[in-house]
Amino acid sequence: MNPSAQTLGQLESARSLALGDGRYYPTIIPGVMPIIGANANASLEIRRWGADFLAETFASPTWPLDAKASCALTVLATLKEYLDVVADSGVIRSAVQAAASIYPLVYKHIISDPTDTQHWQFMLAIKSNILRRMDSAPPGVRICCVKFLQQVVLVQTPGMPPDPRRPEQIDISLALVPRDHPLIPYANLEAEASGLLDRLLGIIHGDHSDALLVTATLNTLGMLIQRRPVVTNKILSSVLNFNPLKLANSPMTPKNKVIMKSIERTTRALLVNVMKRNPEGPFNGRIQQYLERMHRMRLDVFDESNRKRPAPAEPTDGLDTAKRQRLGAPVPNLAPTALSAPPLPLGPVSFRQLFTLNPDGNTANFDVQAFKDPEQLLRILVPVLQSIDETKLGNSINAVRSRYLALSKAVPRPTIPAAVTVDDEEEYEPDFEPEDAEQAGSKLDGISLDTLLPQRIRDSPLAPYKLPEAPPLTTQEAQKYGEMTVRRAFGMLSSIGEPSLKAKTSKGGFNRLAASNYDRDSWVTILSRLATRASAGLDDPDVGMKSEFDMKKASSSLSEPIRDELYRYIIHDWKKRIDVAINWLSEEWYNDNVLASKVFSKGATNGNGASPSTPKGNYQRCALRLLDGIITYIEGTDKVLVRFISEIPGLDIAILSRMKKMAEDPERIDLAIMVLQYLYMFRPPARELAVDVLVDMWRTNDRAKNNAKKLLLRWRPEALNEEEGEGFRTDKESAHGALEVKAT
Template sequence: MSSSAQSLGQLEAARSLALGESRYYPTIIPGVLPIIAYNGQGGSIDIWRWGADFLAETFASPAWPLDEKAKSALAALPILRDYLLEVQDSTVIKSAVQAAASIYPLVYRHIIAEPNDTQTWQVMLAIKTNILRRMDGAPPGVRICCVKFVQQVVLVQSPGPIADPRRPEQNDISLTLVPRDHRLIPYANQEAEASGLLDRLLDIVHGDHSDALLITATLNTLGMLIQRRPIVSNKILNSLFNFNPLKLANAPMTSKNKVLMKSIERTTRALLVNVMRRNPDGPFTRQIQQYLDRMHRMRIDVLDESNRKRPAPVEQTDGTDPAKRQRLGPQTVPTPPTPPIPALPAGPVSYRELFTLSTDANTALFDVKMFQDPEQLLRIVVPVLHSIDEAKLTNAINIIRSRYLTLSKAMPRAPPSGAAGATADDDEEYEPDFGPIEDAEQIINKLDSAPPVTTLPERIPDARLAPYKLPEAPPLTEQEVVRYGDMAVRRVVEILASVDEAPTKAKATKAGFNRLAASNYDRDSWVTVLCRLATRASAGLEDPDAGIKSEYGGEVQKGGSLVLSDSIRDAIYNYIIRDWKRRIDIAISWLTEEWYNGQILAQATSNGSMKNGVNGHTPSSLAVNGTYKKSVLRLLDGILAYIEGTDKVLVRFISEIPGLDRDILQRMKKMAEDPERIDLAVMVLKYLYMFRPPVRTICVDVLEDMWRTNDRAKPSAEKILKIWRPEVLREGEEGGDVKAA
């Protein structure tokens, strides 16, 4: 027992190491497999449980590559077979079935590539047969794991879509990858077996609903099948439309049955809602919506308790049947007495006394200052105001209004301006003093000791506000400038993406070369602003010390608007690549601005106006000539990754950009390596030869290079070279004759 515990401790240490760093899996698994292998009845059940759990966890982890995982899976197959055939512990069996579900696609892909590996496939068939035999009579937990395994078998043995025929290693493992004449896994047999297993899953859904966990587990597996295998989605959805999740309503309505029905109904509704969200315009959207509405009505009829109760009998209130029941008179609801409203005290009245209608003295002790956050106070006051009776609120407002009017009439009014002027002029009248004369110091002391004045003021005194000036913001660091610049760029791109790209009505704008670049706020205006910010910033807005040559020959690089320019260029590039077919005009405008900026910089450099004053050095050649070319090549490489042979928009793009050279046109040769895009590459070169005479020599050179190096593109290039450069073909024929001789 101590040796078993010691082994478990070592195994847990290895497991923790693999979980922390997935690259250790290929090293740890070969050392773990001999320890966890089945070695007869004398082995430790704890080791087997740990081993089955470890294999299920390891092969379900997406953290390590599939190629290495497939090699380890082949080594673990015999251990899983022994677990399923020899061990009777349910915990070991459940983990072994889960591990087999993760391993099955890997073994299937191995068998597709190695049709002569009969031994491995026989081991896998033994595991699959044992698991399928357990589906009907095993305990519920084991059956749920078997359902997961069957889902993987149906996924693998059903035809799936091909994402990219040129990269088969990235395609989903499915029956589509199996050759028709495969020796071990015949195509027709595999497809028939997958169809039969799918029928078994659907039979579980339509079977006994007493085991809700098994039903919900099966429904959850159907969601992935609908998403990843469109070829079987019609069959699954048609079966679900005939599915009744409230099947237990015919049984006694116990609390357990209610919980089971709610669980199955919610899982079914979530499955269909997710299907409808992933494809809102699909052919089954209307049927799914109708099924959900019908299921909602059924759920209300079955599970809503309010509709199942008997309504209360209607009592007679007119007294027409005194023999059966006591005469009932009309009921009157007693009106609660209205609490007395306190009268205002004599003398000065404060705001609190004016608005207080309650007789409870404790309300005056409540301090509103305890609410530091105004939002918290609003969350309390607004619901209280909603709960107040409208009639009581109106009555209270009228009482406050009458109080205010009474106080306004009782308060002395200020004398009119005419009377004040007359009093000021009548200075000679005798006015005796009726009290002791107090000096200024006594009056100030009396005012300091007096209580604060809480009476209603007669008027608000006039007060002139003093001038207020905001404090100056601290200077920004270089990192903050770059960050805020990136934020501004992202905001402009978001505005650009939100602008309607549909063609608008023609506006009365000034045309020609003297028009404004951004006369309104449409998409073209924002594009122009972004392009010129990216290009013109490197033509004089950058740090004047940028690009200075040091005395050791190195170039001093400093942060400035060049960083902002690169950020704007990246934003424009990403915006174009997201929908490059519709935004090809933006790409042309951007590259035109880059080319124009390069020409202006080159002209200024040749005139000597761009010298920076340090040893007479001029801006770098990359800033003058390389930015346009770098942008063209980057955008062209991004487009060529997604372009197809029928996308004629590439002809427009190449023909309308202002500058072409050999490096740019060499991309057509690279594109012609794909057989489906040879005609498009030749079409671009032919169009440029016909309509852009300055690059004719380069176009013919690229065609000649394509003819010499690409055998698949040779017939298409030969048709054009026969007209524009026939001597190349004659040289090829002479060389062929010499070789034949």
């Protein structure tokens, strides 16, 4: 076997493994680089594979950006060699695509590590090589270069300010670059990005002979408009001055028509999407006028032949029928001649013989089953039907119809049983028209079952019929179907509208029903009780409490999927569904207390005969999970958090410590203090916990110290005095020690 072919087979196996699971990319790339990398003396086929693999690898979304960034630094030398040494257009295209995916990763690495000059020099060399190819490369390579330019403009243009609370969603842009960065000066990058954007916009205003290049450039502008509002005005102003029908002054060849239609549709799609994303944008009026003007221009260019008066259709015999009365010419008899069809053979007649009018023709022996693809048959059949003369087609249809009528009269009709009485006054129906199912059923209504059934069937007794039993479900199948039912229930719950104040007419209080109607609150109550009470109280109370292992084994697996779906349903729109969260946690708290009371009741023992321990409930776990999910998205003005903390049934130090964690954000200090103040004023059992968290916040958070001190002066001033006394004693002891050292 050829060594190159064997190597390609091994490389393809590694590629298939990585495509199946993106976690293998960081392991496969170091093993592949010695074969396809720089100084490997690889053949052209292996280099083509290597360039395609790198472009596919760094564009794959199946592995994280951190792993991509570390692997991107190891392939820069290989990409530089591909662009400098290899002259194959396929290798160059894939190398440019890989460079477009790698450039933001290297850019972010250089921002965090200003001392890594080697890799940045490799990236600058790759960038210069790609920019030199923009004007002279083949069309396929130029399209890839346009993609690279788009990435450079994206990362070297200021974006939205990064949110430190969401590091995974930080956009790589010029906003991350410090002003005094030694390798990538801020002003130089911004100026280069502006020049490259002008270069992109110059493509659409230049030569339109290459429609793929122009449409590729228009497609890249959509992402720049969406993600970089700084350059939106510049791009839209250039596009609104763009003429997609620039080739209308050239000869209207079929190629030019296709080019103009393609560019015009791409431009219209770009502007329509801009209007959809920002319905109140300042450019929407100009865009609407531009689209109307372009529509009129398109009609003038492409529909000119349709708006002209068509040439008169000349008759085939040289005289028009409308003029014969004035000319006095005799009108020929244009009646269609009947088609003489050969007679059918004696005996049974097949469908092929019925529809064959010319047995000696070549089409009589043609088998249409040779066409396996129906689309191929349609491509042949439609043009053939369009080319048939309408008069000849009508004559052929009449000939086949006459054959069918003759055969229908020749075939004897089935006799009706004697018990059926035929009404002579029914509407006349020709013998050749077959009866439909409704007519046949109406005629059989009057026939008794004894008349139709044979004697041996009527005399035989009927055996009892029993449906076969369904096979028993396995544990995995039962769990799977249960989860499907839960997802369908929550899908129905999402389709129900949010309840309004006027719609809430149900009676509240302890005497209310849990589910009196089929609104959202009823379904939430049912689902939350399924989650909390599905496995509670199912054991025999006379047997005693089981061991912890037996309880876990016997517990239903339906509760956790319902809890997960409840969590996702609340987090999806937590501001409007905070009442759902409170109801759910109330059910969890109630169920935990009921189970705890059963455990500590008289005579309750576990399976080993010992006194039971305190059961570990689900309330605290669910409350902390839900609170962590809400705090991630909450803003400083969202006072709905005060309602949530104040209405959940159980509070402890773990729940209130989340307020201290939230106060680390300067924008949410006031909200955290407001929650603790509300609990102190309107929830007396939680006063000590709230003050303890406030004292801890005053000691550990310098930004929240002033706000916490105002409340501690009223609620626990001794905590402030103790802290100040400890600080005074510490200063005094340190000063005394310094004097002793000096005296020594």
